[in-house]
Amino acid sequence: MRLRKMMFLWALPLAAVCFCQPLCAEKLAVYHTSDIHGYYFSRADKSGQPHGGFAVLENVLLQEKEPFVILDSGDFSSGNKEANASDGRYSVELMNAAGKTPKNLSGQGYAALTIGNHDSDFGAETLGQMLGGFNGDVLSVNVEGLQIPGKQIQPYKIFNWNGKKVAVIGFSMDGPGMSGMELKKLSAADWEKLLQELQAAQPDAVLLLAHDSIADPRKPSQLMDVLTAAPSAADTIDVFLGGHAHLQHAQHKMGDNGPLFVESGSMLEGVSRVELDFDDETGQLTGVTSSYIALNPAKWGENKAVKEKLDQIEDKSLTRVFASVPVTLYKYPQGPDAAPDVAKMLADYMKKWLEPQEKVDFALFQLPGIRRDLNPGNLTGRDLAELLPYTEYVSTFNITGKKFKQAVEDSLKCNPDGKNYSMFAYSDNVYIEYKCKPGNKKHPVKVTKLLLNGKKMSGRKTYRAAAIGHIPDGYFEGAPFKITKNPQKKIYKKTSGELLFDIVEQLPGQTPAEKQFKAPQDLRIKQVK
Template identity: 25%
Template sequence: MLLGLAAAVAAGGCVVNEGEPIDLGGQEVLLTILHSADIHSRLLPYDMQVGAVDRRLGLQQDNSPFGGAARLAYLVRRERGRSGRVLHIDCGDPFQGAPIFNFFEGQVEFRVLSEIGVDVMVVGNHEFDRGGPNLARQLDDWARFPALAANYLFEPSAYSQNDLARLVRPYVVFNVQGLRVGVIGLGDTSSMFSIFETGNRLGITPLNAETVAQQWVDFLRPQVDLIILATHQGLSGDERIIRNTEGIDVVMGGHLHIVLDPPKVLYDCQNAELRAERGCTPRPVILSHSGAFLKYLGRLDLVLRRNPSDPRNGFEVVSHDYTLFPVDATVPEDPAVKYLLEPYEIRMEQVVNLDRLIGYAPNTVRRFGSTGGDSALGNLVADSMWLRAGIETDFALTNTTGIRSDLNPGPVTVEELFNVFPFDNTITTMFLSGLEVRELFDYVARRTASRGCSSQAQIAGAQVVLNCRGCERTGGLPCAESIRIGSGENLREIVDDGSYELATNNYLAQGGSGYVMLRRNTTQQDSGIPQRDAVIDRIRGGGPCVEPRACDDDGDCGENQVCACSGRWRWNDTSGLCQDDGACAGPGRCVLASCVEEVADLYLERVIRPDEDAEPVACDLRNHAGLECAEVACVDGRIGAAEDARIRAYLP
């Protein structure tokens, strides 16, 4: 560990805004920290269903769409103007989660963060999704801020990582109008360790977060007035670091998309061995998390005062206040960032039609199961892989964390499927023995147990029971109690010497997320079929939400349905109203009323010009939407988008 620290010291941190010293003794000092994290490429506003937690935090469905970097920029600049001493800290994962990353590989994210004026960023895990050299190139070309990860040791043998060793620093010191603020960064380690048992292909050795944090605190403490730890370790990781270190004043975190409002106040120096070794006395530490996907901007206001009885610790936080700003349609857009994004939006539309209608979801299709087992969206994804022409294996398995959001009710477009499935994973097949299938699902059980007994895999062509407590067979570790392969009448318990063909994604096949039993398999065949495309094909192969039924008027249709036909809705120039004839002069089809409204709204957003009267256009689009809804595929249980207890996870 000392070697790791020595190497990092050689690489060095940096001092920003160094100027003439200012005597702050004997006065209270105010510092504002603006906090973002886990942007995941949501640089453009997006729609979502607002849940109970987000409603409590201030998001309202009527203020859709949400997020957007131009709105964040407006809030950041407004809040900077309201305060004297301000730092904006981003806690990692600006990459991966929307099409703009798939097309431009991080260039846009770093350009936007630089334009917004982020002061410092912690390196997360998705920054490496296009490899270390890509991260180094994007940082070098576009980032006008330091990137931190004190707990990453770059291996000299990994020649392609030399740039990262130069670009990623352990810490930065800011002189904020005389207040010396040291910011130490800790990157994600769980994903690093999960790729391989020892080391990883990135040429980076993750170091123990608590040990590294304490060493850098000790190094910086005599030089600064305040120490902020910026992390991508997740809530439990941050709490563990605080308990087992001393000298940190504030922790700003990310990784698990959690919002802490208000922030937690925890005490450091909780380890008896630490107290005995260092003679420390527990001090309060503020812990803040501000969520993900640009739904919020956090503002933490600190009141600081020098503690003359403990000069080693510089200033102490004597009080704090926290404000969480929703990023929604009520927030104006910053023109500079909006202008920056426009050419990228145009380029994406030229390459692929992101607005193309794939299907219609009458209800939310959720990525997590209601009982901790299989989920509606997970079953749709796994079925799409399992039943894909040219694949058609015995069973399929994909990781739950690879599905990044629910499928919202309403029109399902290519863009939304990029948001739900941002990773460009392909389907890989391989043959496993019965013993290997058991090893695979035992590992799924262990991962599931570590995540609150919520299944970390989604499957098709199989049924499993996951015991999150443990079995005698596995020495008390979580295990798969029952594994059956097949479907319907052909569902059979596995036999150890049997052979079973699996379809999975290439990330898991390469050992991602700790699936080392798949990485060592020598029968792998990468089909080259993108997982996202398989889902699109599965949806498009489904039927409409309403069984085909001819109609003359709405009375011929069921509840919440209308009779759709060409020319039913006509704009009346005299009255200035959209006239609904209520009946069809020609053949009509029964469709969901909500489908007509929402598909028409979708098209209106895409075709209306700022200077054009929207109402006549909207009226005509209702006719077009009605005909679309008669044919477009329905995302429901008929194509597998429903829970069916194929996975049961329980804690005895």
């Protein structure tokens, strides 16, 4: 269970972190995915070449020479049209069928998963029914009250894999459909008690399967602080298999001999292969290797049987071309404007759409609602569905000028490399100037100018704003905008996805080639010295 005298190596495109003592003989491969979000199919990358998908993953698994298992860190069930339409059932079916080879120690399919924040998008009851169809184990140390037909959530399980006792702990993240279940907040003392319990069982290796990221400052870890404070964590946990931030990542944390933290990207563009090496005489874990494998059909091909299944479930209507994208539209801002490009368009149109129904002073749209970059080329129905996959309704609410200014400051992120960004874009009648204050931990950003329709906003005045419904409730990135006093919130039966389709349909031009989907060029959130 312990690792000693570790060496570190990182290489691309097959990124690897290796550390091993001379006696490494018995091996166990752990394949890890996270944040699949219903991306079942191969699709074009920025160069126009196909990549990703379950059919390519299957061929990778079939070539594996060592005994292996497959684990997932959550957010597997929602986020694309087919996944959403089936309430996640297709995700479970594909995961159950993965790795159809005698080398798969589960016989067939994923061995275990944990629950991500978007897996509850369909509600607790639907999630429970969906997980009842999953052939593997559902692991979560912090979920309580979720009813799953035919099985129970376990905080951890000690598996006997290829003669080795491997403990896997699950850790879940809160999500919008969590009513009907509860997520416990675990202290360092709670973790220490759990780890001591595991140590008493003397497993050969301990894996933490978590919907949590330690690699992205934009999405701070919910686990790192408490694990660091738990005395046994660094010596007990061998591998942290994380997710949520959509990153490819492998590095040590909590000291040179601490766990290897691995994150496996998102949208099934690739898979991590973590190899556990055990001494053939003592059985002790002596090394771990983590490799990221890009799911490239040109290299691996697509499995015929899985491809046939995918062809059956694919929504063919999404192949329709609506417009063209002349240049890449990035999720995160790339230039001097801290406002995200696509979010600008959505904020503008949200305000315009509301005008016949209600007087709104301004609108805002959140960066995390934009799920990915848009590459140059044809803009298809699938692109639009993937860009804004969740059913999120437009809302209006009251907010004072003082509260709005504070929320704008709290939503601006200043980075040492100068790539600053705002968690929100605001409609084109809002103009903001700000300063970064890197030495001020409490107030790292100061808004120096805040204009509405060219005039200074009053801190005392109450304004009518528009945003997606969870923003004034303070959920996730909406925390700075949480309105606790008299918000007079109103929900409209208009989703963000419908706003996006309206924008595209109203683009000038008669043909998809003539309809160009491109970002507004005005500067809305400017850094000043």
